[in-house]
Amino acid sequence: MAYFVLPGTGKRVYRLAVARRIVDASARGARDRSPAGLARRRTRVLRRAMRPSRRLHIGLGPWLRALPTRLPDPALTAALAKLHPHVRVAYVLRHVEGLPRYAVHDQLVELRIRDPWPAIRAADAVRPPAARRAERFEPALLRPVRNRSVLPLVTAAVLTAALVAVLVATERGDPREPELRLVSSDPGGWTGGARTLDAWPARGDLARDRAFTRGAAAAWAAAPAGRRATGTAQLLYAGNVGGTALAVLRQGGRVARYTRGGLDVVDAGQDTSAPIALGGGRYLLAPWDARPETLAGDALAVTDGVTAPARAESGCGRGPLFHVGSRTLGDLGGPRATVLGYHSPAYRPDGKDEPxxxxxxxxxxxxxxxxxxxxxxxxxRPVTEAMAWNFWSGGLPRGGGSADWVCTRLTFADGAGAAAATLLAAKDRATGPCDARRPVSGTWWKAPSGRWYYLAAAGPGLVPHADGVRRSTVRKRLLTATGTRDAPVELTAR
Known part of the structure; x- marks a missing residue:
C-alpha cells in the first residue's frame, strides 16, 4: 500500500525500500493489535507515504538488502505517478486495498483532506493498464528488517493483512461494546442519481466535527433496547440549530436527533423528500427541494438545508407551515412535514387527486x-400526504349552527393509506372511516335542546341512507333521524 502511494519517481528498489521503512517506523508494538490501533497505524503510513521525507533515503541499506527477488510490475506505478496525491491515495484504498467508498471517505478525512469526494470520483474514473495488476507480496518472502533497535519490524504484507482484519472487525462490531459507524452521501451524488433518502448528503457546520458526530453515534449505539442502532447509520445533519448543537442520524426508517442533552429516536419513514422536523419550527429539507416560501409568499430563509422557524397559525400549533414549489407543507404532529391538499364542497372526482x-x-x-x-x-405514524375533501357544508338542524363534514385521506410513509371523516361543528368530532372517492359519514349528535339525533351526510351526487334509525329526512344531502342514542346504524350512499 505504501509503495503505490509514494510519488512515482526514482528506481523501484528504492521506492519499495522506502515504503517498507515507512511501515516499519509506524509500528507501536502491542498498541497496534486492536482494530483502533491498526486503523491509526494505517493513517500514519499513508500520511508519511503521501509526503515522504528526504531523510528516509539515508541509511536505507538494511531495507534494500531485505527486498524480495520479485519486484512489482511498473505499469500501475507509472499510471499512478501521473495522479494528484489525494487521488492516488483514494485509488490505492479503493482498487488495491478494496475498501468501500464510505471507508475511503473516512480515511481521507483522517488524512485531513478537506473535500474527499472529488478525489474518490477521480480515482474511480482511472483506468489502469488492462494487462497489468498490482502484485501482493507473500509474508514468507519478506525477511524482517532490523535497524539499531533489536526489536523485529513488522513487514508491509503483515500490515496489509492487519488492515483487512480491521475492516472485518469494523463490519462485525465488537460484541462487548456496541459500535455504530457513520457514513455520509456524496454531496453532489443526488444530481445524477436516484433521489432517495440515501442520497441526502450530510449538511451543517458540524458535519466535519468528528468528536461531535462520534458522540452522536455512540449515544445511539448505547440507547436502550428497541431504540438502539448498530452497524451503519447515515449522517444527515450536524450543526448549530437555534444555539444548540444538533445531529440527525438515519438508519432505515428511523431517525435519531441528538443533542448533548439527550437522544430522541422516532420512526420517520423513508419518504424521499418529506422535510424532517428538527424542533422549534425548523425543518431539514431535501437537497433538491426548491427554495421554500412563507404562507404569505415571501422567501423563507434556509441555512445548510435547515429552514428558519415556521409556525402554524392555528391555536394548537399544527397546520400549514410553508410552500415548497407547488406544494404546501404542514405540521400534523409527526416527525416529518406533510404535504397538505384541500378540496372544497364544489369538488368533483375526475381521476386526478394531487395536492x-x-x-x-x-x-x-x-x-x-x-x-x-x-x-x-x-x-x-409518519404521514407524507393528507388530502382533505370538505364534501358537505351547511347548517345543522334544530339551531345547531353551521358545520362542515370532511373526509381526509392520509398517505403514510410506507405507502399505505387510510381515510377518516370529521364533523367540524361547535364541537368537532371524528366520525369514523370514509371512502375518499364516495364519501358518506354519520354520527349521533346532541342538539342545543338536549335531544339526540342521528346525522349523516354524503358527497356531491350521493344521497345518504341509514338503517337502524326511526323517522329520517334528507335535505341537501344531510340526513336527520331520531332513534335510540348510540344504537348501531348501517349507513350507505346511493
Missing part, C-alpha cells in the same frame, strides 16, 4: 382541521 399549493381558503380550513380529532391511525 396543489393551498390558497387562503384551504389554509384556513386546514388550520381548523389540523386541530380536530381526524387521525385514523396512531398520531406518531
Amino acid at each position: 396543489a399549493r393551498l390558497g387562503r381558503g384551504g389554509r384556513e380550513f386546514w388550520n381548523r382541521l389540523a386541530c380536530a380529532p381526524h387521525r385514523p391511525d396512531g398520531p406518531d
Whole structure:
C-alpha cells in the first residue's frame, strides 16, 4: 500500500525500500493489535507515504538488502505517478486495498483532506493498464528488517493483512461494546442519481466535527433496547440549530436527533423528500427541494438545508407551515412535514387527486382541521400526504349552527393509506372511516335542546341512507333521524 502511494519517481528498489521503512517506523508494538490501533497505524503510513521525507533515503541499506527477488510490475506505478496525491491515495484504498467508498471517505478525512469526494470520483474514473495488476507480496518472502533497535519490524504484507482484519472487525462490531459507524452521501451524488433518502448528503457546520458526530453515534449505539442502532447509520445533519448543537442520524426508517442533552429516536419513514422536523419550527429539507416560501409568499430563509422557524397559525400549533414549489407543507404532529391538499364542497372526482399549493381558503380550513380529532391511525405514524375533501357544508338542524363534514385521506410513509371523516361543528368530532372517492359519514349528535339525533351526510351526487334509525329526512344531502342514542346504524350512499 505504501509503495503505490509514494510519488512515482526514482528506481523501484528504492521506492519499495522506502515504503517498507515507512511501515516499519509506524509500528507501536502491542498498541497496534486492536482494530483502533491498526486503523491509526494505517493513517500514519499513508500520511508519511503521501509526503515522504528526504531523510528516509539515508541509511536505507538494511531495507534494500531485505527486498524480495520479485519486484512489482511498473505499469500501475507509472499510471499512478501521473495522479494528484489525494487521488492516488483514494485509488490505492479503493482498487488495491478494496475498501468501500464510505471507508475511503473516512480515511481521507483522517488524512485531513478537506473535500474527499472529488478525489474518490477521480480515482474511480482511472483506468489502469488492462494487462497489468498490482502484485501482493507473500509474508514468507519478506525477511524482517532490523535497524539499531533489536526489536523485529513488522513487514508491509503483515500490515496489509492487519488492515483487512480491521475492516472485518469494523463490519462485525465488537460484541462487548456496541459500535455504530457513520457514513455520509456524496454531496453532489443526488444530481445524477436516484433521489432517495440515501442520497441526502450530510449538511451543517458540524458535519466535519468528528468528536461531535462520534458522540452522536455512540449515544445511539448505547440507547436502550428497541431504540438502539448498530452497524451503519447515515449522517444527515450536524450543526448549530437555534444555539444548540444538533445531529440527525438515519438508519432505515428511523431517525435519531441528538443533542448533548439527550437522544430522541422516532420512526420517520423513508419518504424521499418529506422535510424532517428538527424542533422549534425548523425543518431539514431535501437537497433538491426548491427554495421554500412563507404562507404569505415571501422567501423563507434556509441555512445548510435547515429552514428558519415556521409556525402554524392555528391555536394548537399544527397546520400549514410553508410552500415548497407547488406544494404546501404542514405540521400534523409527526416527525416529518406533510404535504397538505384541500378540496372544497364544489369538488368533483375526475381521476386526478394531487395536492396543489393551498390558497387562503384551504389554509384556513386546514388550520381548523389540523386541530380536530381526524387521525385514523396512531398520531406518531409518519404521514407524507393528507388530502382533505370538505364534501358537505351547511347548517345543522334544530339551531345547531353551521358545520362542515370532511373526509381526509392520509398517505403514510410506507405507502399505505387510510381515510377518516370529521364533523367540524361547535364541537368537532371524528366520525369514523370514509371512502375518499364516495364519501358518506354519520354520527349521533346532541342538539342545543338536549335531544339526540342521528346525522349523516354524503358527497356531491350521493344521497345518504341509514338503517337502524326511526323517522329520517334528507335535505341537501344531510340526513336527520331520531332513534335510540348510540344504537348501531348501517349507513350507505346511493
